[in-house]
Amino acid sequence: MPDVRRIDQPPEPPDRESGGHKGTFGRVVVVAGSRGMSGAAALCGLGALRGGAGLVFVAIPDRIVETVASVEPALLTVPIPDDATGRFTASSLRPALDAISKADAVVLGPGIGQIDESRQFVRSVLDAFEGPLVLDADGLNAVASSGPPFDFGPGPRILTPHPGEFSRLTGRSIHDVQASRETSAIEFAKQTGAVVVLKGAGTVVTDGEQLFVNSTGNSGMGTGGTGDVLAGLLAALLGQGMSHFDAACFGAHLHGLAGDLSAAELTEPGMIATDLAWFLTRAWEVVLGEEG
Ligand SMILES: NC(=O)C1=CN([C@@H]2O[C@H](COP(=O)(O)OP(=O)(O)OC[C@H]3O[C@@H](n4cnc5c(N)ncnc54)[C@H](OP(=O)(O)O)[C@@H]3O)[C@@H](O)[C@H]2O)[C@@H](O)CC1
Ligand SMILES: Nc1ncnc2c1ncn2[C@@H]1O[C@H](COP(=O)(O)OP(=O)(O)O)[C@@H](O)[C@H]1O
Numbered sequence: 001m002p003d004v005r006r007i008d009q010p011p012e013p014p015d016r017e018s019g020g021h022k023g024t025f026g027r028v029v030v031v032a033g034s035r036g037m038s039g040a041a042a043l044c045g046l047g048a049l050r051g052g053a054g055l056v057f058v059a060i061p062d063r064i065v066e067t068v069a070s071v072e073p074a075l076l077t078v079p080i081p082d083d084a085t086g087r088f089t090a091s092s093l094r095p096a097l098d099a100i101s102k103a104d105a106v107v108l109g110p111g112i113g114q115i116d117e118s119r120q121f122v123r124s125v126l127d128a129f130e131g132p133l134v135l136d137a138d139g140l141n142a143v144a145s146s147g148p149p150f151d152f153g154p155g156p157r158i159l160t161p162h163p164g165e166f167s168r169l170t171g172r173s174i175h176d177v178q179a180s181r182e183t184s185a186i187e188f189a190k191q192t193g194a195v196v197v198l199k200g201a202g203t204v205v206t207d208g209e210q211l212f213v214n215s216t217g218n219s220g221m222g223t224g225g226t227g228d229v230l231a232g233l234l235a236a237l238l239g240q241g242m243s244h245f246d247a248a249c250f251g252a253h254l255h256g257l258a259g260d261l262s263a264a265e266l267t268e269p270g271m272i273a274t275d276l277a278w279f280l281t282r283a284w285e286v287v288l289g290e291e292g
């Protein structure tokens, strides 16, 4: 891959202005969750909070608001009209667009499910939002279901597929994806103009011209919800002004480091996604200690 520049080190953390306040550090809006997957929204919100965002709003189906709010009082909840099963539907769109209208960064997709209405909802949010957006999980599945050529909407996009989601997007088997992680991710980034974060051991981050292969992380992170934490973390970094490629590289590094620090204290089998979000505090300590 002679035309791709390899990045060996993750970028520096974002500056945190000493006189800054919650209005300075980014307003993140997480559009996620459904009844049965309220945890995806909560974990994504926790990832954004521990990623340093000034304000984190979770715009979630009305039926799960109390559940998500009870996980973490620092989250602001925005109830979105839902269907009888607690999923986004056609009437969710206008309130969701209002919720993201002042966002510095948006996460779209974790835990929203894959019914036709939620797919259409994803399409409409993607088309409308011109700011930086992290598309994860069922957000990716919704776009994949429409088949190529893919349009991820007008603004900067970070796509965070695991190999199963990437397989749905590319039409290749998981085995093929895993056998060509770097080239497949580069090709997809070139085709779409998005930053691709192909997750799994050795997460690959590329914008089609630059390539970073993450070296932090461990198999303790193979537990439900760790990817949701990553999506929120990436949005927090975008909201603090990082470019989408730098946010993706730094975020993958920090997330894996939090996983390594969690495993060192709690063991790989014992750690869960909530711990990972908490251990972002320790990971920040390490990377901020390495600065200057
Ligand atoms: N608490 C909550 O509310 C949570 C809610 N969540 C929500 O659940 C929804 C479904 O998302 P999901 O990722 O669980 O299912 P899905 O897209 O079918 O992918 C699974 C398949 O992909 C593959 N695969 C994955 N990783 C791989 C790897 N590293 N390396 C290789 N293969 C890999 C693997 O394929 P296999 O190897 O089994 O053939 C596996 O079978 C979604 O909305 C999400 O946000 C979750 O976030 C959890 C916490
Ligand atoms: N063996 C591993 N080594 C390093 N990181 C891993 C490993 N297994 C999983 N991860 C990381 O854990 C996260 C899992 O994300 P994802 O599959 O979306 O989970 P979920 O949807 O349950 O939140 C990704 O960031 C992935 O890179």
Ligand SMILES: [Mg+2]
Binding pocket: 136, 137, 162, 227, 228
């Ligand atoms: Mg996921």
